[in-house]
Amino acid sequence: MAALAPLAAHAIDVDTGDFVPAPEGTTAGLIYYQHAERNKLYAQGRQVAGDHRLVSDVGIARLVHYTKVGGLIVGPQILVPFGQMEAGRDTRALGDTSGVGDIILAAPVWLINDTASRTWLGISPYLYLPTGRYDHDRPLNLGENRWKFNLQVGFVKGLAKNWFVELTGDVMFHGENDDYGAAKATLKQDRLYQGQAYLRYQFTPKANAFVSLSQTWGGETRVDGVRQDDEARQRKASIGGGYFIGPKTQLLLALGRDLKVENGFKENSRVNLRLMQVF
Template sequence: MLPYSQRTRPTGPSSLDSLTWATAWGLVLLAGGLSVTGSARALDLDAGDYVAAPAGTTLGLLYLQGAERDRLYRAGHRQADSPGLDSEIGILRLVHYTDVAGYRVAPQLLVPFGRLDGNRGLDDASGLADPILAMPLWLINEPARRRYLGITPYLFLPLGEYDSDEPLNLGENRWKANLQVAYVDALSERLSLDLAADVMFYGRNNHYGSGRWTQRQKPSYQYQGFLRYQLTPTADLRAGLSWLDGGENSVDKLWLDDRQETGKWSLGFSWFFLPRTQVAATYGRDFAVENGFREEHRLNIRLMQMF
């Protein structure tokens, strides 16, 4: 393989200005908007996602997520007069816990939808995004010790709304697959630690942009950690850190040199205000961005009903 400095990149007339470069990031930003058990930012977790429910439990969840982005960075430098991009994303999620060959599993379906609002030429987009299939498998499931180890494959189906002539789309027109592993352990009677790592693989989009170019993307990696403090049997406080790395894009064989190196923090809570109904809310923002939009504010609200 050629040294990084010698790989093909946009030069001369093919160079991407900040608007075109931001448009190329439209696909990535949506996945960043999908905090489904998770970002195109790999898959963001909620603290406690890998605490397995009893077999036979069914969960219905609604996620509501809003984010504001008004700073575009390239090679760690803020771009002058860059466009902005806000998002309002919802996700409907259905989960069922059962046992297979002595192991707890939880097949699930996630259906994202929402709206992207851009400015300075980015326009907007709304509708359905790409549905997601997932099935966590717990290799360790010890509720008495509050100790869990799970692994989850995710498959993103290219069924969302997509128009290559539009600068922003909720669908990505490509397959994606993610493999995530997470570990949960009790540090004390009230304090728990959640750790997770995952890798996202991207298929090709052969109808990218008005030129119907081919978009490719290298794998991206995400590492997440949370501390949860149990205030009462029905309420907790949580704090988290996340680091995303990798995922360089190419468009029509031109490498964008847009490798992601993004860090963010989050603070939140969860509360069972009814015996089988929970609300969780998390506020966060990016603290480091190498390439792409910086999230100035993100608010996630999750409603969960147990059946």
């Protein structure tokens, strides 16, 4: 069961343009949807024999408002995840789960917001509240029964006329889950790190295309003090694009997959959709 811990051991993925703030006074509502399929399971870098399967359909409802505090643009926001996961084949004993995940509060602050030079630098703290559905008897859960705090830094720079590079790094700190598994053990987790890079081409103000690469490492867990040797080393890539289908409505599509996984399930395909409405 230790190999399944990295399912919950994820940092915060960003979309292209996330660290380019909207003008002061803007409010945006976003709906995310991700469908991911996994048919391989790894432990210590080696594939676990068997016919494994885990499918997830997860969404996030997000509301953000851009304002100014002390002369800096700030974007306080709330994120509410929801969805379902279902295991099958040789891993069908894991069962399934559905419902609402842990609510997330965030408030990115932009230290550099220079539209003229196309340079942006932001810092975003995220606080995870243990509000989601959790059952210690279920191997799969959308809630984690613990507090988490993530600190993310994002840098965006315009290069040639239509090219942008976007670099993001973050670190996740985990609280304890004192109701873990059938034995109600105490789960602790080391810091989890992630680095992300986007290269975006802006065809017009309405349309763009991008490629991305992400690397996650760290996050080994301990159950009642016993290390699980389950550090979450994961490399993944995606390609996609965004288009404003209306003056204030954008649709973004990304296709991706895991390139390498050290422990846990490996995604063989992932589809991300995001609908954003600006008010």
